[in-house]
Amino acid sequence: MAYLTVDHVSKTFPGVKALDDIALEIEMGKVHTLAGENGAGKSTLVKILTGTERPSRGRVMIDGQDATHHPHLHKTVAYVPQEINLFGNLTVAENLFMPFSRSHRGGLIFRRRDIERDAKTWIERFKIAAKPGDKVRDISISDQQLLQIARACTNESMKILILDEPTSSLTETEVERVFRVVRDVVASGCGVVFISHKFDEMFAISDTISVLRNGRKIDTQPASRLDDRQLVSLMSGQEVRTDARLQPEGSGGEPILAVDGLGGRGFEDVSFELRRGEILGFAGLVGAGRSEVMQTLFGFLPARSGSVTLEGRTWRLGDTHRAVKNGMFYLSEERKYHGIFPGQSVRRNIGMSLFRGTSRGGVIDARRERDQVGAIVRDYDIKTPTLNKNIAFLSGGNQQKAIIGRAMACDPRVLIFDEPTKGIDLRTKMEIYRLMKALAERGVGIILVSSEMDELKRCANRIITMYEGRISGEFPIEAASGNALIAAIHGHEGGGHAA
Numbered sequence: 001m002a003y004l005t006v007d008h009v010s011k012t013f014p015g016v017k018a019l020d021d022i023a024l025e026i027e028m029g030k031v032h033t034l035a036g037e038n039g040a041g042k043s044t045l046v047k048i049l050t051g052t053e054r055p056s057r058g059r060v061m062i063d064g065q066d067a068t069h070h071p072h073l074h075k076t077v078a079y080v081p082q083e084i085n086l087f088g089n090l091t092v093a094e095n096l097f098m099p100f101s102r103s104h105r106g107g108l109i110f111r112r113r114d115i116e117r118d119a120k121t122w123i124e125r126f127k128i129a130a131k132p133g134d135k136v137r138d139i140s141i142s143d144q145q146l147l148q149i150a151r152a153c154t155n156e157s158m159k160i161l162i163l164d165e166p167t168s169s170l171t172e173t174e175v176e177r178v179f180r181v182v183r184d185v186v187a188s189g190c191g192v193v194f195i196s197h198k199f200d201e202m203f204a205i206s207d208t209i210s211v212l213r214n215g216r217k218i219d220t221q222p223a224s225r226l227d228d229r230q231l232v233s234l235m236s237g238q239e240v241r242t243d244a245r246l247q248p249e250g251s252g253g254e255p256i257l258a259v260d261g262l263g264g265r266g267f268e269d270v271s272f273e274l275r276r277g278e279i280l281g282f283a284g285l286v287g288a289g290r291s292e293v294m295q296t297l298f299g300f301l302p303a304r305s306g307s308v309t310l311e312g313r314t315w316r317l318g319d320t321h322r323a324v325k326n327g328m329f330y331l332s333e334e335r336k337y338h339g340i341f342p343g344q345s346v347r348r349n350i351g352m353s354l355f356r357g358t359s360r361g362g363v364i365d366a367r368r369e370r371d372q373v374g375a376i377v378r379d380y381d382i383k384t385p386t387l388n389k390n391i392a393f394l395s396g397g398n399q400q401k402a403i404i405g406r407a408m409a410c411d412p413r414v415l416i417f418d419e420p421t422k423g424i425d426l427r428t429k430m431e432i433y434r435l436m437k438a439l440a441e442r443g444v445g446i447i448l449v450s451s452e453m454d455e456l457k458r459c460a461n462r463i464i465t466m467y468e469g470r471i472s473g474e475f476p477i478e479a480a481s482g483n484a485l486i487a488a489i490h491g492h493e494g495g496g497h498a499a
Contacts (some may be wrong), residue, residue, distance in 0.1 A: 003028050003191055004049070004077070004160050009058035011044050018044040020215045021058070026160060031182065031192045033202050033223070036212035037235050037425035038395030042195055045212070046162055049193070050079045063159070078152035082165035082423055084144050086151075088137035092130050093119035096151050126150040126181055141286045142174040149181055161185055162193040167201060168422045171285050171451045171489070179205055197425050198452075199228050211235055236427050246433045247461050247477060248440035253277045256445040257297075257315075257414055262306035264296040267469035270306070274414065274445040279436060281460030282449045284489050289469040290449045291333070294416045298330035299323045310413065329407040333419030333449075335396065339403045342392035346384050346402060347373050349391045353406045376405040381431065397421075397428030404435060415439065418449045433459050453485060467491035 002025035011019040019041050026032050034042050047053040048060060051067065051074030059066050062073035086095050093116045116132035123132065126146045130139045136147065145166060152161055163182070167175045182192055182205055196202055202209060206223040211234040218234050226234075253276035262270045267289030274280050282290045295301045297308065299320035308315035316322060323330075332338035341349050350373045351358065358369040373387055380401045384394055391399060400420060407415060417436065421429045436459060440446050450456050456463050463480050465473040465488035473488030 002026055003063060005061040006045070006049070007059045007061055009045075009048060009055040009060065011048060011053065012056045018215050019048075019055075022212075022215075022217050024210055024217065024220070026191050026193060027208075028159065028191045029186055029189055030207040031186060031194050031205050033194045033196065033206040033209045034212060035196075035202060035209055035231060035235055037427060038397050038423075039214075040212040040235070041215040042212055043164075044215075046079065046164065046193075046195070049160075049162065050074055050077055075155070075157045076159040077162065078155045078158040078160070079162045080148045080152050080164060080166060082168060084141070084148065086136045086144055086148065088135065090136060091116075091132065092123065092128070092134050092136060092139065092147060093132035095136050095147060096122055096132075097154055098151070122150045122154065125184070127177060142170050142177065145170065145174075146177065146181065149178070153185065158190060160191045160193060162195070164195045165197070165423050166194075167196065167198070168419075172453065172486075173490075174286060175201065197423065197429075199231060199426070202231070213237060232426060235425065244430070244433075244458070246437045246459050248277055248279055248437045250277055250441065253443075256311055258309045259297070260307050260309075262293065262296065262308065263304045264292060265301050265304075266292040267296075267466070268305070270466075270471055272464055272471065272474070274447060275461075276445055277440050277443050278461040279440050279446045279448050279459050281456040281463040282447065282466065283451075283453065283456055283463055283485060284466035284472075286451070288466040288489070290466050291418055292469075293466075294330060294418055294447065294449060297323075298328060298416065300330070324410065327411065327413035328416070329410070329412050329414070330416045331400075331403055331407065331418060331420060333422050335399050335403065335422075340391050340399050342390070344391060345388045346377070346382070346391050346394070347387040350376055350402055350406045350409070353409045372409075376409060377402075380405040380435065395424075395428070397424045397432065400424065400428075400432060401435070404432075404439075408439065412444055414445045414447070416447045416449070419451065420448070421450075421452070421455065429455075453482065456480075456485075465489045 004026040006022050006024040009019055009022045022045060036042050044053065048055055051071055054068060059068055062076060065073060067073045096119050097115050119132040123130065128143045128146050130143055136144060149166065166178055186192055194205060203223055208220060209223050209226060210220040211218045213235060255273040256276040257274040260271050270293055284290050292301060296303050296317065299318050303317040308317060347370065351369045354369060354372050358365055358372060370387060377384065377387065382401045382405065383398050391402060421432055436446055448456065448460055457477065457480055461477055463475045463485065464471055465485060467489060468491060472491055475484065
């Protein structure tokens with residue numbers, strides 16, 4: 001018998017029907033995956049399951065009771081968001097048990113010694129590589145993700161655990177750590193709702209898969225009865241090629257960017273060349289130093305050693321304004337914090353890069369801005385009802401395309417993509433891959449940092465691997481076998497090949 005039942009739930013917002021007659025059953029001791037493209041209704045459904053939204057029609061039954069009339073039942077549903085949502089300045093133990101009332105710790109007297117003692121059991125169970133007294137800001141992203149899951153499980157009332165894209169920034173090795181935890185949770189008798197865009201993960205961990213599309217449930221099937229092609233068809237309503245190779249052609253151009261002996265926060269002695277018109281992939285475990293290298297090139301982080309040239313001219317490090325002005329753009333994996341301006345419209349988000357061409361005497365010509373932004377929205381197929389729509393309400397894929405369109409309006413020479421498809425559905429991923437290929441074939445040099453090996457092998461002309469802050473290998477795509485790449489990202493000798 002299902003512990004949690006979604007009984008013909010619909011949810012309507014002004015002008016939008018987000019959910020339409022959804023019926024689901026979540027069983028104890030099973031993993032039930034919710035699959036669907038961005039905008040399919042998964043987030044709205046999760047908000048209803050956790051009690052932060054109420055259905056417009058239908059009901060959610062928890063343990064046989066209507067949760068609308070018994071809201072305390074939502075306490076048995078624990079939720080782990082996609083974004084890291086921890087207090088960086090507090091310790092692992094403090095984050096683990098907050099709020100203390102939920103985990104029955106603290107009370108009127110806060111005893112740090114007691115919660116640090118209790119935290120050791122959870123740290124060992126979830127195999128978190130940290131001590132109870134460590135500050136969260138100092139532990140790895142993968143350990144922070146495991147800590148979020150552990151914190152949800154300290155809820156002594158938990159019966160259902162909802163995991164929203166828990167592996168979006170993790171490598172294959174780190175994903176398996178999360179999966180071990182999920183299997184332990186299921187073995188303890190709890191149910192798990194798993195949300196992911198990664199097909200291999202869905203099939204590896206799921207008992208049941210339900211597909212949502214445009215706010216409706218399309219199908220629910222045992223995971224064993226589905227394959228990639230069927231799942232794509234159910235999610236998108238059409239056939240989508242998932243086996244296309246999208247490396248740019250004619251990528252053997254002259255070097256556009258040369259990095260020599262670069263050192264900085266978390267890495268040292270990094271040297272490589274980026275050629276005009278190629279996609280250069282960077283692979284490595286979380287914490288290997290890939291993002292830090294890119295943020296140092298762009299000027300976010302200070303360089304400690306080394307030199308860089310762009311098109312043969314010495315590149316001045318440490319100045320993001322100059323980087324943009326001279327044609328280098330960094331597209332962060334954290335779109336919400338470093339990519340978009342969430343309080344602003346699509347028009348303002350894109351229009352800020354067009355200021356020189358849309359203003360006269362420092363005053364923006366509204367009509368000219370609207371026309372130029374509209375052209376970018378069409379060219380990059382950004383799906384938005386109007387240019388005045390708040391960009392925060394667009395799907396992750398459309399936000400990413402808006403960021404790319406904004407960067408291209410400034411005539412870039414080098415684009416750095418850091419986890420560009422994080423939290424994005426397969427069909428939109430393919431759109432972004434084709435967009436990167438087209439940009440490279442226009443002569444832009446592209447660096448692609450990704451934790452997804454399939455993404456790198458699909459898009460990159462060459463792949464550089466990093467391990468503990470140093471380059472551990474370099475592979476032309478034809479020599480980039482899975483075993484060799486995995487060996488290199490784990491620092492094993494003999495992993496790299498000359499490009």
